Amino acid sequence: MPEGDTIFRAARTLNKALAGQTITRFETQLPHLQRVHDTTPVTGRTIESVTASGKWMTVRFSGNLILLTHMLMSGSWHIYQTAEKWQRPRYDMRIVIGTEKFDAVAFKVPVAEFHTSESLASRQGYATLGPDLLAEDFDERQAAANLRAEPDVEVAEALLHQNIVSGLGNVYKSEVCFACRVNPFCKVSALTDEEIRCLVSTARKFMKANATDTSGDGITTYTGFRRTTHRADPRQRLWVYGRAGQPCRRCGTPIRSRKQGRDARVTFWCPECQREKFTEF
Numbered sequence: 001m002p003e004g005d006t007i008f009r010a011a012r013t014l015n016k017a018l019a020g021q022t023i024t025r026f027e028t029q030l031p032h033l034q035r036v037h038d039t040t041p042v043t044g045r046t047i048e049s050v051t052a053s054g055k056w057m058t059v060r061f062s063g064n065l066i067l068l069t070h071m072l073m074s075g076s077w078h079i080y081q082t083a084e085k086w087q088r089p090r091y092d093m094r095i096v097i098g099t100e101k102f103d104a105v106a107f108k109v110p111v112a113e114f115h116t117s118e119s120l121a122s123r124q125g126y127a128t129l130g131p132d133l134l135a136e137d138f139d140e141r142q143a144a145a146n147l148r149a150e151p152d153v154e155v156a157e158a159l160l161h162q163n164i165v166s167g168l169g170n171v172y173k174s175e176v177c178f179a180c181r182v183n184p185f186c187k188v189s190a191l192t193d194e195e196i197r198c199l200v201s202t203a204r205k206f207m208k209a210n211a212t213d214t215s216g217d218g219i220t221t222y223t224g225f226r227r228t229t230h231r232a233d234p235r236q237r238l239w240v241y242g243r244a245g246q247p248c249r250r251c252g253t254p255i256r257s258r259k260q261g262r263d264a265r266v267t268f269w270c271p272e273c274q275r276e277k278f279t280e281f
């Protein structure tokens with residue numbers, strides 16, 4: 001699943017290529033989008049902006065029309081120069097937004113909807129997004145308060161709830177808990193204010209560091225040694241994610257992994273650095 005920083009980078013690239021351009025071609029395999037295009041054509045409109053909010057991407061067109069997409073597990077947006085060969089097969093194409101110089105192509109996006117600014121403001125899951133970790137005006141206190149409001153949820157699960165903070169995915173979840181020495185399976189109610197602050201600010205720090213990195217999609221949170229080659233396994237640049245059985249980079253204890261939560265997403269942690277808190281008798 002793409003994390004928020006990946007979507008952020010994709011939106012920035014699309015925005016650079018498309019903002020201000022006139023749409024010369026619109027194609028879609030999705031009947032509900034085609035119907036809107038048939039009655040109120042997308043072709044001829046200007047692209048105002050492409051932005052990311054958490055894991056959502058919005059393309060705003062002139063005339064109060066907005067395309068909202070969510071990548072979930074499988075979707076991606078590519079940008080090509082007109083007539084350039086696509087890197088994915090045509091049958092995976094769902095949407096093409098063509099301009100004079102560029103084609104933006106959405107492959108296998110599972111969620112794609114047209115909205116007006118009014119309908120978008122009440123769109124479930126979008127309108128209720130928590131503070132966006134990559135937003136300029138990210139509200140750290142609101143994010144902390146949102147976490148506190150879910151005392152019975154396990155920490156690593158809570159970090160994935162997009163109504164608490166938006167943008168964080170499964171890789172960062174484990175990395176952030178490790179960085180703050182918080183056991184990912186403890187309930188939010190067991191956290192101190194200091195730990196909550198650490199989780200929120202570290203989540204933002206990791207996301208921002210990766211959103212400005214233009215070297216690729218690999219997530220980097222561990223920079224204990226400088227990498228000189230991009231051929232290395234991206235997991236070598238992480239503290240715990242994907243490192244089950246390997247020694248903790250802090251204490252040498254083997255990293256553990258276990259499925260967690262409703263969606264059984266795998267969590268990685270160091271049982272020594274992130275000890276569970278025991279009630280004292």
Ligand SMILES: [Zn+2]
Nearest residue numbers: 248251270273
């Ligand atoms: Zn450790």
